[in-house]
Amino acid sequence: MSVPLFDTSTPLAPLRGEIDAKLAEVIDGSRFILGPEVEAFEDELAAYLGARHAIGVANGTDALTLALRALGVGPGDEVVVPSFTFYASAEAVPPTGARPVFCDVDPETFCVTADTVRAALTPRTKAVIVVHLFGNVAPVAEIEALGVPVLEDAAQAAGSRASEGRPGSLGAAATFSFFPSKNLGAFGDGGAVVTSDDEVAERVRMLRFHGSRDKQTFDLVGYNSRLDELQAGILRVQLPHLDTWADGRRRSAAHYRDEGLGELVDLPLPVNGCEPAWHLYVIRHERADELAAALKAAGIGHKAYYRVPTHLQPAMRDYAPAGELPGTTEAARTHLAIPMSPVLSREQAAEVVAAVRDAGLGRPH
Ligand SMILES: Cc1ncc(COP(=O)(O)O)c(C=O)c1O
Numbered sequence: 001m002s003v004p005l006f007d008t009s010t011p012l013a014p015l016r017g018e019i020d021a022k023l024a025e026v027i028d029g030s031r032f033i034l035g036p037e038v039e040a041f042e043d044e045l046a047a048y049l050g051a052r053h054a055i056g057v058a059n060g061t062d063a064l065t066l067a068l069r070a071l072g073v074g075p076g077d078e079v080v081v082p083s084f085t086f087y088a089s090a091e092a093v094p095p096t097g098a099r100p101v102f103c104d105v106d107p108e109t110f111c112v113t114a115d116t117v118r119a120a121l122t123p124r125t126k127a128v129i130v131v132h133l134f135g136n137v138a139p140v141a142e143i144e145a146l147g148v149p150v151l152e153d154a155a156q157a158a159g160s161r162a163s164e165g166r167p168g169s170l171g172a173a174a175t176f177s178f179f180p181s182k183n184l185g186a187f188g189d190g191g192a193v194v195t196s197d198d199e200v201a202e203r204v205r206m207l208r209f210h211g212s213r214d215k216q217t218f219d220l221v222g223y224n225s226r227l228d229e230l231q232a233g234i235l236r237v238q239l240p241h242l243d244t245w246a247d248g249r250r251r252s253a254a255h256y257r258d259e260g261l262g263e264l265v266d267l268p269l270p271v272n273g274c275e276p277a278w279h280l281y282v283i284r285h286e287r288a289d290e291l292a293a294a295l296k297a298a299g300i301g302h303k304a305y306y307r308v309p310t311h312l313q314p315a316m317r318d319y320a321p322a323g324e325l326p327g328t329t330e331a332a333r334t335h336l337a338i339p340m341s342p343v344l345s346r347e348q349a350a351e352v353v354a355a356v357r358d359a360g361l362g363r364p365h
Pocket of ligand 1: 085156190191
């Protein structure tokens, strides 16, 4: 039995009729940009997250750039960002005029810590981008205690929970991506900025529409970056199911534990007792590439997402950190995503664990 890396279609199948009806409703209404679906989705997302404002934008990368600008980041500033993340987390910084300054992660959680952020702070630091990588929840309060505003990159953490609240409501602002494979995915590109700060929200609303409040006067050089009505309608149908899907992801992770995966590889560690809605289930092993080859032979989906960390990417050469990032180096070398979805069954988990065991690569360390 082969097991796919993820399964977005099975959870969506029961919603197909409702989605089709929503698409017809939007098309019949002939409003496609910044209309009632976007407005309603923004309200529903903000309420779900426990924040005052959500602002729909074109994608998660724009969301980061707009949020940084709305937080006052600009030329001459530095923004601390982890290197072990999807490239866009750092790519969003230079368009603001600021420099990304790379910090390390804890390889056990794949997230930044107060210590790794502190090591990257300078008097020019204007904000820290904290990535809730793979659905884990980085320790936002501990990082805010360092005295810098935190922008949460929550692209991979829809449905996760921490004791202080949901990712998206923990920092000065947060961003989401609704890329189709995300925990809450559109049928195309989409994103949002979330904040409880009225002024930041107002600036993001202006920035997404060419820097204008009223479409007559243009106060800022902004962007054309909007979530569209069809995507918002699709996301509205899905949002009420996000927690059930997140529970399914946590159940899938439990299946792996129950099948004994932790004896064979290092399992991802939730930060401070948070409850991740594992967007990706990423294990670590010293011989990750050999494990990948064995999984491939057994028909098990897998992927090394960030083998080359962001600070070593060619486009980031001007921002190379002065020192080493040992946690990043280890995570980049040893990580491997294995199948994860809201509907991964115990039998599928057993199949994956058997394939890992049959690879015969020994204990993780
Ligand atoms: C951590 C992270 N940040 C940012 C992004 C960018 O989002 P988008 O692809 O919607 O621009 C993604 C996903 O693609 C992501 O995983």
